[in-house]
Amino acid sequence: MKFSIFYLAAAVVSLACALPAMAQSAGQTSHLDVDQLFATTCGWCHSDGGRVAGKGPQLMNTKRSDDFIRYRIKHGKEGAMPAFGSTFNDADIDKIIQYIRALKPEQP
Amino acid sequence: MNGKQRKFALSLALAMGTALAASTAMAQTIDSKRIEANNPNDWLTYHGSYNSYHYSGLTQINAKNVKDLSVSWIHIPGHSTRGLQSMPLVADGVLYYSGSYSRVFAIDGATGQVLWSYFPELDDALVARQTHSPYNRGVALGEGKVFVGTVDGRLIALDMKTGKPVWDTKLIDSQKLTIGFTGAPLYVNGEVVIGSQGGEWPVRGKIYAVDATTGKPRWDFQTIAPTEETKKTWGNDSWRVGGGGGWMPGGYDAETNTIWWGTSNGAPLYDWSGPDWMHTGARPGTNLYISSVLGLDAATGKLKFFHQENPHDVWDFDSAVGEFLMIDRGGQKYVVHPNKGGYIFVYDRTANVKNVWPMSHNINYATIDPKTGELSHRRDMTAGKQAELLCPHISGGVSWNSGSYDPKTGLYYKIGNEWCMHLDIVKTTPVTEPQVQLNIGANFQIAPPPSGPIYGHLDARDPITGQTKWEVRYPEPPLASVLSTGGDLVFVPDARGTVHAYDATTGKELWNHGDGTGHQGGIISYAAHGKQYVAVVAGFGGMASDDYGPTFGGVFKSMPRDDGALVVYSLSK
Numbered sequence: 001m002k003f004s005i006f007y008l009a010a011a012v013v014s015l016a017c018a019l020p021a022m023a024q025s026a027g028q029t030s031h032l033d034v035d036q037l038f039a040t041t042c043g044w045c046h047s048d049g050g051r052v053a054g055k056g057p058q059l060m061n062t063k064r065s066d067d068f069i070r071y072r073i074k075h076g077k078e079g080a081m082p083a084f085g086s087t088f089n090d091a092d093i094d095k096i097i098q099y100i101r102a103l104k105p106e107q108p
Numbered sequence: 109m110n111g112k113q114r115k116f117a118l119s120l121a122l123a124m125g126t127a128l129a130a131s132t133a134m135a136q137t138i139d140s141k142r143i144e145a146n147n148p149n150d151w152l153t154y155h156g157s158y159n160s161y162h163y164s165g166l167t168q169i170n171a172k173n174v175k176d177l178s179v180s181w182i183h184i185p186g187h188s189t190r191g192l193q194s195m196p197l198v199a200d201g202v203l204y205y206s207g208s209y210s211r212v213f214a215i216d217g218a219t220g221q222v223l224w225s226y227f228p229e230l231d232d233a234l235v236a237r238q239t240h241s242p243y244n245r246g247v248a249l250g251e252g253k254v255f256v257g258t259v260d261g262r263l264i265a266l267d268m269k270t271g272k273p274v275w276d277t278k279l280i281d282s283q284k285l286t287i288g289f290t291g292a293p294l295y296v297n298g299e300v301v302i303g304s305q306g307g308e309w310p311v312r313g314k315i316y317a318v319d320a321t322t323g324k325p326r327w328d329f330q331t332i333a334p335t336e337e338t339k340k341t342w343g344n345d346s347w348r349v350g351g352g353g354g355w356m357p358g359g360y361d362a363e364t365n366t367i368w369w370g371t372s373n374g375a376p377l378y379d380w381s382g383p384d385w386m387h388t389g390a391r392p393g394t395n396l397y398i399s400s401v402l403g404l405d406a407a408t409g410k411l412k413f414f415h416q417e418n419p420h421d422v423w424d425f426d427s428a429v430g431e432f433l434m435i436d437r438g439g440q441k442y443v444v445h446p447n448k449g450g451y452i453f454v455y456d457r458t459a460n461v462k463n464v465w466p467m468s469h470n471i472n473y474a475t476i477d478p479k480t481g482e483l484s485h486r487r488d489m490t491a492g493k494q495a496e497l498l499c500p501h502i503s504g505g506v507s508w509n510s511g512s513y514d515p516k517t518g519l520y521y522k523i524g525n526e527w528c529m530h531l532d533i534v535k536t537t538p539v540t541e542p543q544v545q546l547n548i549g550a551n552f553q554i555a556p557p558p559s560g561p562i563y564g565h566l567d568a569r570d571p572i573t574g575q576t577k578w579e580v581r582y583p584e585p586p587l588a589s590v591l592s593t594g595g596d597l598v599f600v601p602d603a604r605g606t607v608h609a610y611d612a613t614t615g616k617e618l619w620n621h622g623d624g625t626g627h628q629g630g631i632i633s634y635a636a637h638g639k640q641y642v643a644v645v646a647g648f649g650g651m652a653s654d655d656y657g658p659t660f661g662g663v664f665k666s667m668p669r670d671d672g673a674l675v676v677y678s679l680s681k
Contacts, residue, residue, distance in 0.1 A: 039536055040376070043551040044239065044548055047553040054554070056654075079669060
């Protein structure tokens with residue numbers, strides 16, 4: 001019971017955080033917190049929240065098109081990037097692309 | 109035994125082994141007794157022997173003639189996504205090794221002729237979703253079979269002579285949990301032991317034992333909170349977020365029938381708890397049994413003893429490194445185990461701490477009391493950008509690859525890594541379903557240590573005291589395993605693609621040769637038809653090596669991450 005309450009509370013907090021930035025794509029809705037997503041998953045390879053190259057390329061100021069990024073997120077790249085097509089819906093991926101386009105160098 | 113007697117004994121063992129290898133009719137089945145006997149002609153288990161020495165007693169290639177070492181044969185396994193990371197094994201003159209996607213090859217050790225190959229059919233859609241995949245770090249041998257784990261959660265036994273599957277056992281629901289097996293199994297007394305991936309995945313990793321004959325599971329050990337008592341070490345029921353596992357093969361103490369195995373970190377990998385980690389943060393408490401060494405009864409899997417090297421590990425400095433050197437000295441029986449954080453732990457045979465010494469020079473996550481193993485001056489961080497670098501870097505003060513202990517010199521040859529990282533800890537919501545796979549809990553970036561550039565070093569150390577006899581430095585940390593031999597040699601395959609041979613006593617470089625691409629896997633020595641060989645896998649790419657291109661540039665910018673070769677050397681004269 002303790003566990004259920006704890007995670008229910010966490011889920012509510014997470015939802016509340018995500019609401020202002022909710023994205024929609026072809027009727028789909030995204031509750032994804034992309035800042036957190038980089039800290040849990042993407043940042044392993046795209047260093048400093050995607051601002052600099054790590055195991056994967058720098059995402060800030062990328063010249064790649066939205067379509068290219070969308071395809072890469074969905075299908076991955078063998079031996080380099082996992083495929084997230086079964087994890088994220090189109091609205092989620094749109095939100096990730098928005099995050100990448102908005103990346104700026106961090107203020108010292 | 110004096111020096112002359114020891115040399116005679118080694119020569120006798122070599123001669124006996126050569127005769128054995130020459131006659132396949134005399135080939136004995138591989139069981140624990142044969143592995144323990146450690147015939148230098150063979151390399152029967154990942155760590156070379158149950159005592160984890162990564163040492164070959166062969167003397168044909170030695171400090172005087174190593175200048176004449178040249179390539180004898182090469183094998184290209186193909187489709188080496190993320191390079192080659194495995195440790196070849198040899199029995200009776202036949203070499204067995206695995207490549208990416210758990211492809212297994214049996215090759216005539218003298219000629220390089222492929223005797224058979226086995227390519228398992230994997231769940232491609234799952235492999236495409238995985239992060240730590242599709243590399244494989246080795247096979248095990250026993251009872252006429254070759255055992256290999258797969259990234260889709262299976263353990264497979266192949267007939268040693270034909271390569272045909274004997275059994276194929278699904279141990280992990282990888283389609284749901286994402287994790288599988290990349291580490292080599294360990295054969296012990298009729299069972300095959302293998303540890304799952306774990307760490308930063310929202311999954312509770314396990315160590316499994318399977319019957320070598322039938323493939324039926326015998327026991328498993330849950331590394332995260334296996335009992336009600338240990339659940340209390342995970343506040344707020346945070347044991348559900350997972351971690352642990354044990355992704356490298358451990359060691360075996362035959363005297364007590366005990367398997368030694370190291371476990372991974374917890375999830376999220378970085379916690380924002382700060383110093384009050386017993387009560388706050390993502391996983392309040394010590395979090396048993398992450399970042400621990402375990403002593404498991406080989407017959408039952410029951411925990412006999414343990415030592416948690418980094419209680420409440422918040423740095424990913426786990427204990428999954430698989431080396432457990434069993435060293436007898438001065439009437440004491442020691443076990444030496446490197447921790448990813450760069451410290452080397454020295455235990456007695458029930459994991460009581462006898463000493464702890466730093467292998468890396470740049471460690472600032474904690475200080476460890478050499479008498480008790482207790483941590484002090486811990487860097488327990490809170491959320492936000494950390495003003496001070498964290499050292500070592502997440503790739504470790506030591507790699508998952510192994511060092512080598514030479515019983516003749518009494519020295520432990522081990523690579524240390526000098527690198528650090530910028531870190532921004534992010535408070536994340538608990539991840540209990542493996543939908544986006546990982547739960548790291550931070551953004552980070554590799555950085556040189558405060559004292560100067562990144563580098564790596566091969567040290568010749570006393571394994572018990574840590575005293576250094578000599579050191580060789582490299583501009584980039586070498587990631588592969590190290591081999592020492594009875595020929596007074598130490599071999600180091602480096603990251604740029606050169607294999608170096610050093611004088612075991614002085615550290616003087618005596619020979620080197622380029623393999624054409626970086627190394628990050630195993631190196632062994634064996635004999636076939638009376639001739640000694642050194643076999644090394646080359647092929648770059650993976651969690652540590654993928655940082656080398658952007659960090660070091662140069663040869664790493666164009667180094668392939670989907671290629672590899674097994675290169676085998678022998679004396680040309």
